[in-house]
Amino acid sequence: MANYNLRINGNEYNVDVEDDTPLLWVLRDHIGLVGTKYSCGIAQCGACMVHVNGEAAYSCTLPVSSIGSDEIITIEGLSEEGDHPVQKAWDEVDAAQCGYCQAGQIMTAAAFLRKNPNPNLEEIENAMNRNLCRCGTYHKIREAVALAAKLK
């Protein structure tokens, strides 16, 4: 066990966990931030997506020991009032079915749009292709990302 100071959503957290504990389980089991979801555990589905220094990252394969002073943002910290343009767009197009993958989808989209504020549809599809949605909401997700680009 080792002690880690983590910067998450602008707050400092101190956790005592094994070095190899993925950030996902630190967030869920030790800090109580459960918006970041577990689904595959092998960086295949994107349900666990967070931002590490502004880049989308799979938290399920990110060991806590590799984080250091990196700035972590989770779905809970994407905006104070749930009004980030991507969240607003997701609500506006009513994107979800079961919704389990959507926090990860939103985090991927938000990081992508920061880098590419005016994407075409092909760029949106390329960016979002790393996130799985078992319910098949892909049409709505694509629509929501395009709308979020306009809402900024």
Next chain:
Amino acid sequence: MANLTKTNRRDFLKTAATASGGLFIGFYWSGCDSPKMKVLTNEEVLLNAHNFNSYLTISPTGEVVIYSPNPELGQNIITSFPMVVAEELDADWKKVRVFQANLDTEKYDRQLTGGSGAMPHSWERLRKAGATARHLLMAAAATKLNVDVSTLSTANGEVIHKESGKKLGYGELVADASKLTAPEEVALKDVKDFKIIGTPVKNVENNAMFTGKPLYGLDFYREGMLHAMIQRPPFGMKIKSVDDAAARAISGVVDVVSFKNNVAVVGKSTWPLMKAKKLLKIEYELDGAVESTFDHDRLFAELLNTKNAEVKRKDGDVDAAFKNAAQVITSEYQCPFLSHSPMEPQNFFAHVQGDKVELVGPTQTPDRARNDTAQLLGIPPENITVQITRLGGGFGRRLRADFVVEAAELSKMMNAPVKLTWSREDDMTGGAYRPAVRYRFQAALDESGNMIGYKLRGVGINAGNSTRENNFPSGAVENVLIESVDHKSAITTNAWRAPITNFLAYAEQSFLDEVALAAKKDPVQFRLDLLAKAKSSPVGELQYDVDRMIGVIKLAAEKSNWGKDANVMQGFSVYYSHRSYVAQVANIEMENNQPVLKKIVACTDCGIVVNPTGANHQVRGGIVDGMGHAMYGNLTFENGLPRQKNFDTYRLIRMKEVPEIDVHYVQNGIDPTGLGEPALPPTGGAVANAIFKATGRRLRSQPFIEQKEFSDIKLQIKRA
């Protein structure tokens, strides 16, 4: 007003408002336009609220609380159920809050999610719940205003006396109204007067989902609870010995326990258990037969020719029809096992304390969860509470309660609250799959190309009846023989979204395409001719409504511009399942001599569309689901173990692999007939028939990408 209907006593048991509890969705108020305005907490709203019936409570401040009893797994029943109640209540939707109800068999019938049955089952009782409360509120207003009730009307949460211009909010009336006796009969609205039903109402849990609030079973934590994960045996094997020394040595592991061929690691958090489980050294031995995919292929060949098939339907003289046929077409289709793979792996929380149990988690069948747990522990079901969380998908897997019972058993063994979590690998290898099936179809055509005989034999691995003997084209053909053969296997199977029809529809609709070609008829006209026969001189029992099926076929032909553009290679498919009808046309265009799947047009008859957004989600989602599994889905076995264990080898469809989908509905105003499943079955056939049209390759097995006929087809999928 029309449709005077009797009320159901079960729905109107008087209960105290604050005792009618459920999972408070809390954080969100669907009508909260401005996050800055003062919003009452759910507790404040319920404090002096008056309960009208199982579904409905109204507070003196005018907030309307609607309880949604059925598990929510993405079908958005948690929005559409309350819409129906609010419609008949004439509520102001902005003042409606929705709570997920706990399991309560006294208050609710059929509190489960499956078979696309929730809306058809509950439609009328939800309407009555709203209409009855509205009736009582109007009666209270009439007394208060000292006017005749016939001079009153309602809108947006108010009773209105037009003559005087007086308006009374429902909040002002609830105290009086709740003292009145509910009428035996109540008038329901005319469909044309609907204001909420038929409009796109946003999912009431959007805010919670999109800001990461704890909604799902896996998000449930209880102070002091233990976590658990289980290593289950390969199918057909049992434990011979367990060496758990290395697993126990992992920091954070509290115990390793064995029960019923399972070895469970128990600890204080999830990650140490994931590590420990991999360090378990378990030796297994045979417990019956251990099977591989190779064995199933051999079994299919054998059982397609067995004399011991169960006859499911026999019309006319099939032997004579085939003997006298001008042409006989025979074709076989096969599908693999599939995993349900909801994005949220199976999990459940259980706290067994003496003869009382608290269960919390994602289940499609809370009543089964309770009954199975009661049976396991030998206690009465009423000693068990079940809190239904939001489900991160289900697809039929959560109809079973195996993971609930495991959690309860572990809680009892550990004498502590336990949350059981299945890893993705557990979810994929732990059983209850869509069964593998092989079909042999045979059609006899006369000299004019009329189908005079039809034979189908289905052979399944733990599939039960792999046919739907009274479905189309039964009823439209004089001489029919439908048979089913089932092989009992240690590999567990379960309903998988649109059970059986999820594959049968593809096979049948592909085969009918083959028959239409042999009969030299247009595939759409071929089906319409058969249906004309089923209409004019039906043979035996018909499960489907001929006119509704004709309706979606004609609408799909019209909306897809069927056969009008020689540059568009089209594939047609139509299917009846779960009371609803869906016809689909897949459009392929050639670009640089390669086929490009551009669009699927879907025409649905599900009766009244309650929420167009939710309905479109179910149609598009069903098509993406159907297409993804037809193209890529494959779970194969080696010595009782699935070879695919996670999404790196078990391929699910991704964003770049879905075409445009156009969605249309037949507007016939009939009561809703269900939509969670019916859009899925036709998709594989529409896509396969379009591929045949474009390339001349007939795909007779799934997944398509693994068929040799498909190997040199570079099918691209593009959206406009």
